[in-house]
Amino acid sequence: MTEPITVEARRTSDGHLRPVAFDWHGQRLAVHAYGREWRSGETEHMLVQVMGERVFELAYRPADGTWHLIRAPQDFGPPRARA
Numbered sequence: 001m002t003e004p005i006t007v008e009a010r011r012t013s014d015g016h017l018r019p020v021a022f023d024w025h026g027q028r029l030a031v032h033a034y035g036r037e038w039r040s041g042e043t044e045h046m047l048v049q050v051m052g053e054r055v056f057e058l059a060y061r062p063a064d065g066t067w068h069l070i071r072a073p074q075d076f077g078p079p080r081a082r083a
Contacts, residue, residue: 007058007067019048019058024069029056045070 007022016037021030035047035055044060057071 002059003069005058005067005069007060009060009067017044017046017060019046019067022056022058022067022069024056024072 003024005022005024007019009017009019011017018034019031021028023029029050031048031050033049035049037044037046039045040059042061042063044062046058046060047055048058049055054073055076056069056073057075059068059070060066061068
């Protein structure tokens with residue numbers, strides 16, 4: 001899935017881009033936690049968590065300033081059993 005989305009984001013004092021909220025399926029979702037971040041070519045990827053412990057993968061393309069939703073909660077595998 002690669003879906004263009006609208007994201008409200010800020011840069012931290014150390015230069016990291018941090019989404020604050022994003023619009024998806026007619027809802028405004030506030031970001032509560034940040035996970036892994038990585039680059040793939042010219043695109044910055046990050047995992048973010050919203051209410052209900054739902055995780056999304058967002059991607060930012062600095063060249064054109066666009067954001068895309070790469071994976072939504074249903075795109076991640078089932079929860080792992082705890083040992």
